[in-house]
Amino acid sequence: MLRRGLMLAGLLLLTIAVSAPWAISEQAKEEAIVPAYNPPPAPGAKLPAILGRDQLWGNNDQYPYQSHAYELAAKIPKVIYQQPCYCYCDRTGHKSLHSCFEGTHGAECSTCMKELYYSYQMTQKHKTAAQIRKGIIAGEWKQIDLQSAANIQ
Numbered sequence: 001m002l003r004r005g006l007m008l009a010g011l012l013l014l015t016i017a018v019s020a021p022w023a024i025s026e027q028a029k030e031e032a033i034v035p036a037y038n039p040p041p042a043p044g045a046k047l048p049a050i051l052g053r054d055q056l057w058g059n060n061d062q063y064p065y066q067s068h069a070y071e072l073a074a075k076i077p078k079v080i081y082q083q084p085c086y087c088y089c090d091r092t093g094h095k096s097l098h099s100c101f102e103g104t105h106g107a108e109c110s111t112c113m114k115e116l117y118y119s120y121q122m123t124q125k126h127k128t129a130a131q132i133r134k135g136i137i138a139g140e141w142k143q144i145d146l147q148s149a150a151n152i153q
Helices: 002-022 026-032 064-075 110-124 129-137
Strands: none
Touching: 064 110, 110 129
């Protein structure tokens, strides 16, 4: 009886040890994938226009932080051009965080807005686009509170 129990416990431990590498959750796999972003734009390159705050309407302009995000995006287009967007909108054709603010998607997505506000704050602290990207990949943008972000100058 004891021998049978030890054999069963050993078999259980062996099964767990062998299957552990495949036990990574889908969420963990997704978090390991860095979404699309662009290299620095060439000197003099013309980037697509950021949507103006006056072009937002309805649900895209319900809260002050939505339109304010577009104002700030227009101030740092080259920085957000080089940032990934963790709402994974690159799966629908977006090429970087910049793409989110070329249309109304940025106003509809809290991830995009938090990353934008994070990028702007780090730019104000004289961080490079590469340093900002490293912080975004590390998830530092998740700490942004959108309600208070509307007051960022």
